[in-house]
Amino acid sequence: MNTVPVLRLLLVGTITVAASAQWLNYPTAGVPKTPSGLPNLGAPTPRTPAGTPDLSGIWEPENTLPCDPNDGGDNCTDIPIGEQFLNIAARLKGGLPYQPWAADLSKVRAEGRGKDDPSVRCLPNGVPRANTIPTFKKIVQVPGMLVILDEYNATYRQIFVDGRPFPVDPQPTWNGYSVGKWNGDTLIVETIGLRDGLWLDGMGNPLTDAAKVTERLRRVNFGNLEIEVTVDDPKAYTKPWTVTLNHFIVLNAELIDYICVENEKDASHLGK
Amino acid sequence: MNATTVLLSVGLVGVPLAGQWIHYPTAGLPRLADGKPNLSAPTPRTKDGKPDFSGVWEVEHNRPCPPGGCDDMWIPQEFLDIGWSLKGGLPYQPWAAEIVKRTQTDRSKDPNSKCLPTGMVRMYTTPLFRKMVQTPGLLIILTEREVTYRQIFTDGRPLPVDPQPSFAGYSSGKWEGDTLVVETSGFREGLWLDASGSPLTESAKITERIRRVNFGKLEVEITVNDLKAYTKPWTIKLTQMLAPDTDLLDYYCIENEKDQPHLVGK
Numbered sequence: 001m002n003t004v005p006v007l008r009l010l011l012v013g014t015i016t017v018a019a020s021a022q023w024l025n026y027p028t029a030g031v032p033k034t035p036s037g038l039p040n041l042g043a044p045t046p047r048t049p050a051g052t053p054d055l056s057g058i059w060e061p062e063n064t065l066p067c068d069p070n071d072g073g074d075n076c077t078d079i080p081i082g083e084q085f086l087n088i089a090a091r092l093k094g095g096l097p098y099q100p101w102a103a104d105l106s107k108v109r110a111e112g113r114g115k116d117d118p119s120v121r122c123l124p125n126g127v128p129r130a131n132t133i134p135t136f137k138k139i140v141q142v143p144g145m146l147v148i149l150d151e152y153n154a155t156y157r158q159i160f161v162d163g164r165p166f167p168v169d170p171q172p173t174w175n176g177y178s179v180g181k182w183n184g185d186t187l188i189v190e191t192i193g194l195r196d197g198l199w200l201d202g203m204g205n206p207l208t209d210a211a212k213v214t215e216r217l218r219r220v221n222f223g224n225l226e227i228e229v230t231v232d233d234p235k236a237y238t239k240p241w242t243v244t245l246n247h248f249i250v251l252n253a254e255l256i257d258y259i260c261v262e263n264e265k266d267a268s269h270l271g272k
Numbered sequence: 273m274n275a276t277t278v279l280l281s282v283g284l285v286g287v288p289l290a291g292q293w294i295h296y297p298t299a300g301l302p303r304l305a306d307g308k309p310n311l312s313a314p315t316p317r318t319k320d321g322k323p324d325f326s327g328v329w330e331v332e333h334n335r336p337c338p339p340g341g342c343d344d345m346w347i348p349q350e351f352l353d354i355g356w357s358l359k360g361g362l363p364y365q366p367w368a369a370e371i372v373k374r375t376q377t378d379r380s381k382d383p384n385s386k387c388l389p390t391g392m393v394r395m396y397t398t399p400l401f402r403k404m405v406q407t408p409g410l411l412i413i414l415t416e417r418e419v420t421y422r423q424i425f426t427d428g429r430p431l432p433v434d435p436q437p438s439f440a441g442y443s444s445g446k447w448e449g450d451t452l453v454v455e456t457s458g459f460r461e462g463l464w465l466d467a468s469g470s471p472l473t474e475s476a477k478i479t480e481r482i483r484r485v486n487f488g489k490l491e492v493e494i495t496v497n498d499l500k501a502y503t504k505p506w507t508i509k510l511t512q513m514l515a516p517d518t519d520l521l522d523y524y525c526i527e528n529e530k531d532q533p534h535l536v537g538k
Contacts, residue, residue: 024436026429029409122526124419142407144299147414149421154389154440156414156421158520164296171294173522175419255423257438261387261526 024254028057031251032222039251041223045185048141053185053219056141058253061085061132062246084245085132088201088229092243102206102236109204115270117199122260124155126174126198127191128213128229131245136255146180146187154257159189166192172209174198180217187217200231208235223249294519298327301516302487309516311488315450318406323450323484325404325411328518331397332511345399350510354393354466363503368471375469380535383464387525389439390415391463391472392422392456396492396510401520404490411445411452416523424454431457437474439463445480454480465496473500488514 032043046054063080083090098106109116119125125133135151144162149155159178170177170193180189196209207213211233218226225247232240302313316324331348355362364372375381384390390398400416409427414420424443435442435458445454456478463472476498483491490512497505 024432026432029427124524140405140407140410140412142405145405147405147412149412149423153418154420156412156419158414162299167294167296171521174524175522256436257389257440259389259439 024256025252026254028251028253039223041221041249043222045219045221050143052182053187054141055139055146055187055217055219055225057225058136058138058250058255059225059247060136060250061134062248063134079134081134082132084201084243085134086202088129088132088205088243089241092241096205097238097241099236099238106203106205109199112204114202114204117202117204118197119199119260120270121267122153122264124174125152126207127157127176127178127194128215128227128231128245129198129200130157130175131215131227131229131247132201135258136250136253137247138255146189149255151255151258153260154255161187166190172196176213185218189215189217191215206236207231208233210235225249294521295517296519298516298518309488309514311486311514311516313487315484315486318408320408322447323452324406325452325482325484325490326406328401328403328515328520329490329512330401330515331399332513334511347399348397350508351394351397351399351467353468354397354470354508355506357508358506362470363506364470365501365503368501371469371471375467379467382467382469383462384467385535386532387418387529389418389420391439391459391465392441392443393465393472393478393494393496394463395422395440396494396512397466400523401515401518402512403520414520416520418525419520419522424452426452431455437461441478445482450483452480452482454482456480471501472496473498475500488516490514 030046032040034040048054061084062082064082065080067080089096114120130137130150130152133150133152137151138149140147140149144160146159146161148157148159150157157175157178159180161180161182163181164179166179167177172193172195174195176191176194178189178191180187182188191213194207194209194211194213198207199205200207211231214230214232216228218228220226227245227247228242229245230240230242231237300316302310304310318324331351333346333348335347335349337346349356379385384394395402395413395415398415398417402416403414405412405414409425411424411426413422413424415422422440422443424445426445426447428446429444431442431444437458437460439460441456442458443454443456445452447453457476459472459474459476461474464470465472476496478497479495481493485491492510492512493507494510495505495507496502
């Protein structure tokens with residue numbers, strides 16, 4: 001798999017970091033501290049007055065790809081990324097159980113170096129890809145709902161946790177329609193109504209409008225959030241598959257807008 | 273103003289053809305005996321006694337439909353001219369008045385037409401739904417247009433000294449009785465406040481006084497203090513009406529966008 005050009009295109013092409021002004025560094029409220037005064041990220045999971053785990057906070061995905069200047073520096077991007085950003089199944093033994101057309105398509109897309117990737121054209125990442133995008137996400141948990149704010153295009157996603165059923169024929173969207181319920185300390189979120197033609201990652205693994213995505217969100221401790229994602233999309237894959245995406249708390253920071261379409265100069269240079 | 277209406281409504285706002293509108297009963301909505309929403313019921317309150325602004329809101333339909341009938345998106349007067357309700361109009365600086373004059377014949381410079389974010393004032397006049405989610409310490413506004421959000425911190429924090437300029441700015445609010453007073457600064461240069469081209473500069477400070485009059489009505493009094501663009505501060509009121517038993521649907525301006533090559537202007 002030729003991932004490097006994809007990576008370069010996605011990060012150099014579409015993610016630029018603001019050069020002026022300042023980062024936001026207002027202290028996060030309610031952070032447990034160690035005796036020496038440092039944040040205690042291993043402290044117990046915080047809870048809401050209703051007793052469920054509180055997932056609220058600013059989170060970033062696990063960014064594991066090392067920056068090695070001797071390797072051409074291709075991973076030394078301004079925003080560090082994880083291997084699951086490039087290939088959501090990077091840790092899945094045996095790889096994805098593709099239907100034949102999906103295997104062919106992901107090969108063509110990988111060779112196309114991301115030129116048809118919706119996100120390099122500033123379109124939304126959708127579900128579940130937003131979980132691997134290296135911009136900050138802020139989870140705001142309120143009674144009956146989880147809101148996820150994302151720096152990427154300053155966008156959001158709603159997850160209803162008020163017991164409602166799925167709509168019968170939802171308008172297909174990039175985020176789909178998400179309903180969650182608590183099972184012990186795990187929030188189980190099911191999503192349907194996804195728009196056809198979503199990409200799951202930088203190499204172009206496909207998702208169709210037949211997909212049902214299940215996310216199991218578990219805040220392991222104060223500083224760690226695990227999102228186990230199961231994709232059941234019989235049109236693209238011969239059987240459901242499951243991957244785990246790790247997230248880490250970000251303290252004393254805030255979201256800063258990243259508007260992809262602003263001063264966008266790349267689309268005209270993308271391959272035919 | 274027909275040209276504007278056509279451009280913004282036909283050009284930028286496409287109504288989905290498949291699927292269905294979201295119809296789910298709003299929790300806690302007071303109802304009349306016949307089951308209809310009682311929109312004049314008292315303002316709901318949070319556990320700590322503050323007015324609760326949470327809900328799905330839309331513009332007040334204060335502009336009559338054109339003779340040919342209403343457009344698919346029914347714009348309010350303030351969408352076209354944010355100073356519509358002011359006697360004598362907005363107190364433009366000469367360069368700002370020039371932009372507004374130019375925009376009468378050339379609408380190609382409107383950031384809205386390039387699928388850029390609307391900014392915090394125009395967010396209120398866009399004829400798509402907004403949802404307010406009020407939590408202790410934070411008020412979030414989710415908008416259908418571009419599926420974007422705005423945060424208003426209500427945890428007592430000061431405005432940052434040198435914030436990264438952004439479309440929505442940086443907002444901090446505090447309660448004065450039943451009114452949430454929100455101060456915003458840190459705007460990106462070159463924002464528009466309406467389709468007429470009324471500008472907002474990076475030196476602007478905006479004060480909102482938000483009040484939920486009753487269950488069904490939200491009043492947002494906005495004072496714009498931007499002496500680079502206007503000779504004095506000015507204040508208007510934008511009324512928002514509750515949209516019951518529904519929810520947000522995504523609207524992506526940039527998806528399948530075909531208009532920009534045609535926005536040649538003069």
